[in-house]
Amino acid sequence: MTYTITNWDRATFKRCRRAWDFGSRARGNYEPITPPRAFDLEEALRYALTVYYFPAMWDWSRGIVRPIALEGFGKSMRTQRERYEAHRPFSPAEERDWAEALEHGDALLRGYFRWAQSVDHFETLHVEMDVDVNIPDPVIRGVGLVTPDGDTMYYRDRLELLVVDDADQFWVVTHRLAEGGWAHLDQLVLDEEALAQCWACEEFYSKVTVAGTIHNELRIDVDPPPPPAVPDPAEAYAWPQRHTRRYDEFGPPPPPRPATEVVDQQTTEHFRRTRIARSRAEVEGFGKQLAALAQDITDPMLRVYPTPSWAHCGRCPYRSPCIAMNEGADWPGVLAASYRDRGPERIERGRIGGSTGTWFVR
Ligand code: SF4
Incomplete structure (x- = not known):
């Protein structure tokens, strides 16, 4: 038998044990019958970016991919609406908000695609890929962790976007919406979601060493970028041809970093991309922290209590x-x-x- 801890379990258990107890598949497994919100703009924007960075289309002209990604955005917004309206009709305010978000998101993505073409100096390898990995025992090297009942413990995460740059270094990319200004740099450095993906990727692909994380932010609290005064010329969609490579055709792994640090940042009024090189100690230390959390989660004497907070309740x-x-x-x-x-x-x-x-x- 196996016991799987998901990234949702990990994050929610740390935030509030009671919420985890209600929602975890291994516990209450409850979900609200009616979606808590009429729609989620972030979900739709992420879906469009997943389409845009889909590896099988990475060598296609961006002139072909951009409309497909925009269609993906609209499809996600419509699907969310249908899901909600299966339980409750839109109110006039929800109708107005949905239409505004559709227009805003579309314009934001069009601006993003123009900007991304000048800064995407990488190849995409995976988008939204689930990985299941053994959780290593923190004490006995080379042995997987088991529950008190003897079940093998797995950790499941979803790699949002894995890329390899011009120097053959692997990076985990995460997208986030910024509201009320850019995230503080410390917030990005402390982003455990991204760190967890680095660790899970290395456990899944034992030959891969992840250099760090790239945090891609899109601001939604300002007017979206205006369309260009004249339509983009055909050259604006020029895209280098790429060839399939096997893993052993990539260069050597990066030298171990003694410290996690911001190594690059590009900012416009609407978009910001921050590259953070992660130290070996930080990535490998995550596995030990995960093992401790897994032992807590499966402890038969586990105590469940709420952790009320303005930030997450x-x-x-x-x-x-x-x-x-x-x-x-x-x-x-x-x-x-x-x-x-x-x-x-x-x-x-x-x-x-x-x-x-x-x-x-x-
Ligand atoms: S409302 Fe707050 S305290 Fe209650 S379960 Fe949710 S996160 Fe926990």
Whole structure:
């Protein structure tokens, strides 16, 4: 038997054990029947970027890929709307917000694609790829961690975007929306989601050493970039031809870094890209921290308690049963009325990026 801890389990358990207890597949496995929000602009923008950076299309002219990615954005917005309206019709305010977000997101992406073409000096290898890796025992080298019942423990993460740059260095790229200004640099350095992907990638591809993380930010709190005064000429879509390479055709791994540090940053009014080289100690230390967390999660004596915080309770999907529990009210009744068992994990057929272990190098 196996026990799988997902990136959601890892992040949510650290943030609030009660929220994790409600939602984890190994625990309550509850999900709200009605989507908590009418739509999520970030989800749609991420989907468009996944299409844009899809490795199988990376050597296609950007003039062909840009409209496909924009269509992906619109499709995601429409799908989210349909999902929500299956339970509740849009209010006039939601209708207006959705239309504004559709227009804003489309203009933002058009501006991003123009900018990205001048700064994307890499090849894409994977997008949205699920990786399952053994969690190493923190004490006994070369042995995988097991639960108290003897089940092998796995960690599952999703590589948002893995690229290789002109110097044959591998980087994990993450996209984030910026609101109210750019993220503080410390916030990016401390980004554990990105670090977890570095570690999981190296565990999955034992020959790969990840140089670090690239944080790609898009600002949504300012007017989107205006369209160019004259349409882009054909040369604006020029794109170098690329050839498939095997792993052993790449150069040597980067020399070990003694410290994590920002090595490059490019900023415009709407977009910012920050490259952070990660130290060996930081990437390898993540595995030990994950093992400790896995042992806590599967501890038969685990204590579950809430961790209320202004930073995360506002967006928590389990807020109503949590409040009912705090007030000694009928929280099982709240769960029964508004939540459902999400059932076993389903394979998302046709998901772009897909779940695959194939080494896809151009
Ligand atoms: S509302 Fe806050 S305290 Fe309650 S479960 Fe959610 S995150 Fe935890």
